[in-house]
Amino acid sequence: MGFFMDGLDAEAYDRSYKDSQLIRRIGGYFKPHWPLMVGITVLVVLNSGLDSAFPILVSRSLDSLSGSQMLQQAGTLVLFILLAGVLSWTCNLFRQWFTARTVGTVVLKLRQDAFRAVISRDMSFFDEFSSGKIVSRVTSDTDNFAAVVTLTLNLLSQVLLFLIIVGVLLFKNVQLTLLTLTIMPIIILVALGFRRIARRLTRNTQRSLARVNSNVQEIISGITIAKNFRQEQNMYDEFTKVNKQSYHVHLRTGFLYNGIFPILILITNIGTTIVVYFGGHSVLDRNISAGDWFLFVQSLMLLWLPLTSIASFWSQFQQGLSASERVFALLDAEAHVKQVDQQKVPQLKGEIEFKDMIFSYDQRQTVLSKFNVKIKAGETVAFVGHTGAGKSSIAKLIARFYEFQGGQLLIDGQDIRTFDLHEYHRSLGIVPQIPFLFSGTVADNIRYARPEATDEEVRRVAEHIGGGDWLEALPEGLQTLVGETGRSLSMGQRQLVALARVLLQDPAIIIMDEATASIDPLTEAQIQEGLDVILKNRTAIVIAHRLSTIRHADRIIVIEQGRSVEEGDHEELMRRGGHYAQLYNTYFRHQSPDYKPGGGFVSVVR
């Protein structure tokens, strides 16, 4: 179907559930609210009974009309109809209120479950799937689900109304009732035929909406780069493409849904004509009374309404089912990182050993093959290598963000797969290349590592980093607001906050992806001082980009195509004139204090 369906494929974790499975699972969410559900059902029955009273009351009056008592009878009738109307309104009010409460609470729980599922997925999940599409599942899909449950409860009342009316009509005249119901199978057939196409189309509308969300999210996240490269028009064009696709998919769905309703009305009109014609004849032949005939004609609309509603709202029902299918698929997505045990993590010393590690992100490329490295507790190891060599991957494996395919990773001699990951992560401090700060104050961000830390503790760690001088440059010190993602702070200040955060966490192992961005010499010195404090007495894995850090490391490991090709300290490796010396010439030489353009190359023996 070309453009219309481009990019609307299912995500890899999507699955198809049978309707019965979905309904059972949805039922599970409603189970705890059974008292309210019982209340709703009673009100629905009362509501339907009262709504069906009007034609029955009028029909009875018609048959018992006699000239002398006409006014009195009409008065009584009006009174009854009024009473039934007020009662029906009251029942309906409470029913809607109970429904809103039940559905609201169920959606609250479903959304919380979906959110928990998202935050507990491993990192590979976020690499693989766009965040906009994930957001869409947690927000609009749960909303669709809510809309459909409300609708279903309303339909339930209409179905009851239908059953009551059919019961009364059967009691009045079996033949005419059966005649009235002849068109029912046609309506059901049309609705069923509609079902298959509806589910597919609604799935696509939800996917197209998720695509729009994802596009907006990506553009806003990368707005600085886009503006820098003056890509506004291209971004707009790309958005227009995705937005138009969503428009076309919605249009198709709308066309189908709106097309079905007139067809159903047409079928019901044929039914009405049949009843009016044959009913009229029966009255003339004195087979039924005028009151009964009135009851049949009046009941027709009440009778068709539930049928047409069920058929035409089938689409929304399908929309709700496919929305719940998408949410449940998110809940059921299988974790790639699989722990074989959940053992408590003792106070770690911080020894790390990769044994014949084999790792790849996907089928396309093996990132580490038979990788062997042992890092002693308390050692600072700098990993260096060309871009794409596998340095960050090694760090991500230590953080247990990804599953490896072969070999072992031992922490203090114990298989990392046996740890309770929640506890393990507590012993692990991570300083990413671009530090992420949450909106709030500098103090809030430092405290993120340990929410129970006192103000005094936060102040103490902040002052420990770079002697605390950096705090003076902040307009309101620790109470300075950092803005979204820390945008109101300079990159250097963000890094200092990230270092203070890790110091407060006090982990046994630190993973640091050193920033490549250039920072002014003063901040650089403050960061270096901060690092000296943080790295002391801890195992540190540094993906190093600064010569000063590399020189301070106990050991440098050179990574090339996922293998450790050389190791030693700076002086030793420089003397050797191998891989490290080559990297030095390319990346680090110009950072040396003795650097002179065109000079300072070390000889490489290869």
Ligand SMILES: Nc1ncnc2c1ncn2[C@@H]1O[C@H](COP(=O)(O)OP(=O)(O)OP(=O)(O)O)[C@@H](O)[C@H]1O
């Ligand atoms: N999330 C991912 N999904 C698929 N492949 C990835 C992913 N992350 C990295 N890779 C690939 O794995 C290989 C190793 O990447 P890695 O990030 O570990 O390199 P690196 O040495 O840290 O590079 P750099 O110094 O540029 O950060 C690269 O070929 C990269 O393309």
